[in-house]
Amino acid sequence: MTDRDGRRHLLGMADVDAADVERILDTAKSFEAVLDREVKKVPTLRGRTVMTLFFESSTRTSSSFELAAKRLSADTMSLKASGSSVDKGESLKDTVQTISAYGPDVVVIRHAGIGAPGLVTRWTDAHVINAGDGKHQHPTQCLLDLYTMREALGRLDGVQVAIVGDVLHSRVARSNIQGFRMMGAEVLLVGPKTLIPRGIEATGVRVSHDIRDIADADVVYVLRMQRERMAEGAAYVPTLQEYTARWGVTRARLRPTQLVMHPGPMNRGVEIATDVADAAQSLILRQVEAGLVTRMAVLYDLVTRPYREPAAAPVVAAVA
Amino acid sequence: MAPRLVQRLGVPAEVLVRGARLYDPAAGLDLIADLHVRGGVIAAIGGDLDAPDAEVVDADSLTVLPAFVDPHVHLRTPGQEESEDLATGTAAAAAGGYGAILAMPNTDPVLDSVPLLEALFERGAEECVVPTGFVPAISIGLTGRQLTEMYALAERGAAGFTDDGRPVESAGLLRRAFQYVGPLGLPLALHEEDMTLSRGGAMHEGVVSAELGIGGYPAIAESAMVARDLRIARYEDGRIHLQHLSTRGSLEELAWARSVGIRVSAEATPHHLLLTDEAVRSLDANLKMNPPLASEDDRLALVEALRCGLVDCVATDHAPHASDLKEQPFEQAPNGVTGLETAFAALYTGLVEPGVVSLAVIVTAMTVAPAVAFGLEPPRLAVGASANLALWDLAADWTVRSAGFRSRSANSAFLGRRLRGRCLLTIAGGRVAHRLAAVGVSA
Amino acid sequence: MATATGKVVLDGDALRRTLVRVAHEIVEKNADLDGVCLVGIYTRGVALAHRLRHEIATAAGVEIDVGALDISFYRDDVSSRQPVVHSTRLDFAIDGRTVVLVDDVLYTGRTIRAAIDALFDYGRPARIQLAVLADRGHRELPIRADYVGKNLPTAADERVFVRLIETDEIDEVTIR
Numbered sequence: 001m002t003d004r005d006g007r008r009h010l011l012g013m014a015d016v017d018a019a020d021v022e023r024i025l026d027t028a029k030s031f032e033a034v035l036d037r038e039v040k041k042v043p044t045l046r047g048r049t050v051m052t053l054f055f056e057s058s059t060r061t062s063s064s065f066e067l068a069a070k071r072l073s074a075d076t077m078s079l080k081a082s083g084s085s086v087d088k089g090e091s092l093k094d095t096v097q098t099i100s101a102y103g104p105d106v107v108v109i110r111h112a113g114i115g116a117p118g119l120v121t122r123w124t125d126a127h128v129i130n131a132g133d134g135k136h137q138h139p140t141q142c143l144l145d146l147y148t149m150r151e152a153l154g155r156l157d158g159v160q161v162a163i164v165g166d167v168l169h170s171r172v173a174r175s176n177i178q179g180f181r182m183m184g185a186e187v188l189l190v191g192p193k194t195l196i197p198r199g200i201e202a203t204g205v206r207v208s209h210d211i212r213d214i215a216d217a218d219v220v221y222v223l224r225m226q227r228e229r230m231a232e233g234a235a236y237v238p239t240l241q242e243y244t245a246r247w248g249v250t251r252a253r254l255r256p257t258q259l260v261m262h263p264g265p266m267n268r269g270v271e272i273a274t275d276v277a278d279a280a281q282s283l284i285l286r287q288v289e290a291g292l293v294t295r296m297a298v299l300y301d302l303v304t305r306p307y308r309e310p311a312a313a314p315v316v317a318a319v320a
Numbered sequence: 321m322a323p324r325l326v327q328r329l330g331v332p333a334e335v336l337v338r339g340a341r342l343y344d345p346a347a348g349l350d351l352i353a354d355l356h357v358r359g360g361v362i363a364a365i366g367g368d369l370d371a372p373d374a375e376v377v378d379a380d381s382l383t384v385l386p387a388f389v390d391p392h393v394h395l396r397t398p399g400q401e402e403s404e405d406l407a408t409g410t411a412a413a414a415a416g417g418y419g420a421i422l423a424m425p426n427t428d429p430v431l432d433s434v435p436l437l438e439a440l441f442e443r444g445a446e447e448c449v450v451p452t453g454f455v456p457a458i459s460i461g462l463t464g465r466q467l468t469e470m471y472a473l474a475e476r477g478a479a480g481f482t483d484d485g486r487p488v489e490s491a492g493l494l495r496r497a498f499q500y501v502g503p504l505g506l507p508l509a510l511h512e513e514d515m516t517l518s519r520g521g522a523m524h525e526g527v528v529s530a531e532l533g534i535g536g537y538p539a540i541a542e543s544a545m546v547a548r549d550l551r552i553a554r555y556e557d558g559r560i561h562l563q564h565l566s567t568r569g570s571l572e573e574l575a576w577a578r579s580v581g582i583r584v585s586a587e588a589t590p591h592h593l594l595l596t597d598e599a600v601r602s603l604d605a606n607l608k609m610n611p612p613l614a615s616e617d618d619r620l621a622l623v624e625a626l627r628c629g630l631v632d633c634v635a636t637d638h639a640p641h642a643s644d645l646k647e648q649p650f651e652q653a654p655n656g657v658t659g660l661e662t663a664f665a666a667l668y669t670g671l672v673e674p675g676v677v678s679l680a681v682i683v684t685a686m687t688v689a690p691a692v693a694f695g696l697e698p699p700r701l702a703v704g705a706s707a708n709l710a711l712w713d714l715a716a717d718w719t720v721r722s723a724g725f726r727s728r729s730a731n732s733a734f735l736g737r738r739l740r741g742r743c744l745l746t747i748a749g750g751r752v753a754h755r756l757a758a759v760g761v762s763a
Numbered sequence: 764m765a766t767a768t769g770k771v772v773l774d775g776d777a778l779r780r781t782l783v784r785v786a787h788e789i790v791e792k793n794a795d796l797d798g799v800c801l802v803g804i805y806t807r808g809v810a811l812a813h814r815l816r817h818e819i820a821t822a823a824g825v826e827i828d829v830g831a832l833d834i835s836f837y838r839d840d841v842s843s844r845q846p847v848v849h850s851t852r853l854d855f856a857i858d859g860r861t862v863v864l865v866d867d868v869l870y871t872g873r874t875i876r877a878a879i880d881a882l883f884d885y886g887r888p889a890r891i892q893l894a895v896l897a898d899r900g901h902r903e904l905p906i907r908a909d910y911v912g913k914n915l916p917t918a919a920d921e922r923v924f925v926r927l928i929e930t931d932e933i934d935e936v937t938i939r
Contacts, residue, residue: 023847023848026847029850030833030835030848030849030850030851032850033850033852034836034851037884037885038886039884039885041884042837042881042884043836043880044835044836044837044838072836091648092647092648092649093644093647111649113648113650113651113652114532114534114603114650114651115603115605115650116649118603119647119648119649133649134533134534134649134651135535136532136533136534169533170533174531174533197533197536198525198530198536198538199525199526199527199529199530200527200530200531202527202530203527203530203531300836300848304835
């Protein structure tokens, strides 16, 4: 979790290595013990300020971050795009510089623009956490998914994961491909060719367009299928019905021992059948619980390990 | 009708360059000698020249090249002067060793009418430090619906026509444009992009776009349009100039076009010749342009096409943007990078010094070829020619920094890189247009 | 005697005898041993708590509860580099009981302050006592141990190393 200036950020899964992930998941595990207590709060970040900036609507991620910060005794401020100066056309830079004047220790940002969190690091002295930038990255989702998988299976190395659906437009898929591979899991992408990014095999994943190929997976990770993909001119799939018939994750397509995950919010009856979502093999609610402790762990890790080891100085390359 | 170039009035240059390497591949000139510019004209080339009234520049170990011609520059005037204007844009050109540039029409308002062209000539005659021509739009408002008054614009000195920044989407309209402009002898300069294929794309479609999640712009968006437009040009025997080619597929179409005798010229930009989509991993909007940086395979094909003359011109597609426009997330940021001040040094560093492409090819592609493509007088290092030349220190290293530009904008794709080759002095249209403060001049 | 890690102040035997003495002191001071529990502070306090439990069982025949406390989330210096976080294990209620906190070295007192804060988030003990293997002085807070294995007057620039078989393959306390 690094940046050129030595401050640590979590902008994407490229900012962490396997040891970082193990440490964060272990810390999350110890927060789980804290949440079992009657007093569900620790004083770790007392006097610190965590600012959440959500330029895109999100209930679960923003509330999860806010509660995580509060459980650590941090002060929280949240700014949502609607009803703020962002609505009035203020630039991202002006917004961030304005809120930076309050001296936040951590800025959590969600933005539709790829790379927005990286830009934010230029305009604030805070640690920056990417809570989702466009189709690019959503690293805390990946960490909570890894946590959930590790809790359920006891390991990550060698786990077979099938990610099913709209990989093309999914920041969750992109972070997960990176994070799962980093931790030794095998990844298979399944979906119509229109929704699998061309060239993605080069990242070390396998690709299939046949839903039957999920049979060997330990975990079937279902992505949200968005209605916008059927918009005129987009033509990624002809109809939702066609998508569901070919790639919907249904009981008939699963073995009872396979685990099912979904980042939410779900479209029941579209990418995932209702009985699958509610089945014992579904980890979907556990993912939500994991979100809280994982985000507590990320906040804790950023603030308590503030500087990276001095090494890897940026090198200015010559042309070509 | 020759295109009209305008330049600010100024004192004709009186300069004696002493002891430089004089290099002009088109003239077959490569020798160490003195060069005397008198009254803005190359008066003499030879050993131990004497010129009592001229400034004397001691040019030992320096090189004089013909001043470059850039057929593809955005001067952002009128309408976007916070990014560039005629004075800053032409100062940037002079600093890059350019002696003539052609400005694109995608301004606000669009350059699509005689009054606006005349207004630009008028302003240019006051502000442009290097001779500047203008390429008006093919279609009114760049909307692809109705042709501009090409005859009237040509009579006033238009250098060609282009809807640059956008393709001419309608094949039917493009055909009419070729038919109509044919007797005028002017080229149509085409931005090649099938927008139904590039839609939603902000970078080259490939492994990097797959990993980053940035919308992919497939190579075929360019090559499919190149194929279409070459066939239209062939059918109408039109003069077609292909702008900023970037992919192997387009070059295959170009090779076919040459083999069947289509009257075609084609440009490549320094950024497409030197950078690839790998650079976009930084998410730096200064690496966003249209067409986007392509794959290494495409880049190698482009370099080879330049080396063997298939692509005959180098153009910068100098596209300045004020810093706040580029300080946006990658997909939201506007397309375009500056290039006038880094073009030759970047190519010299990246292609000439490693021995990939000869200096002769680069200089020809930056001088004679674009001049011929647009009917301009090619710059020459020859006695009697108007002085269009630049003095270079090809051993000088410098680092591209946002603070060092004459351009009003600093959105260079080469920021932070070390380049070799510094332009010390530019004489454009017979006038001193650029002089680096460090240049030793004695009277 | 000196080793690579400094002067040995307690060797394996001495360390064991010290723990036996501390166990006896705990038994003597607490008439109602059933109401006592031991809570070790990670990392070495946990091993010491388990050893004390064994010595108390030997001395008094009572198996008392033992727990493990991680104080990472209660430290007052979160910006400095933190050790690995462990999970607190308190499988018994501490309400109304006597909690004996166990740590290896008592130094500034900040760790104990954090441990007391942490304990109160788990319940309301009747009283808290403190047992340490070594007290090296230099307190920064008004904290005092109830049971001290060995007092080690040290200079501020000296360091005390506690090694235990459970974590370090040898029992010894050294100063360097």
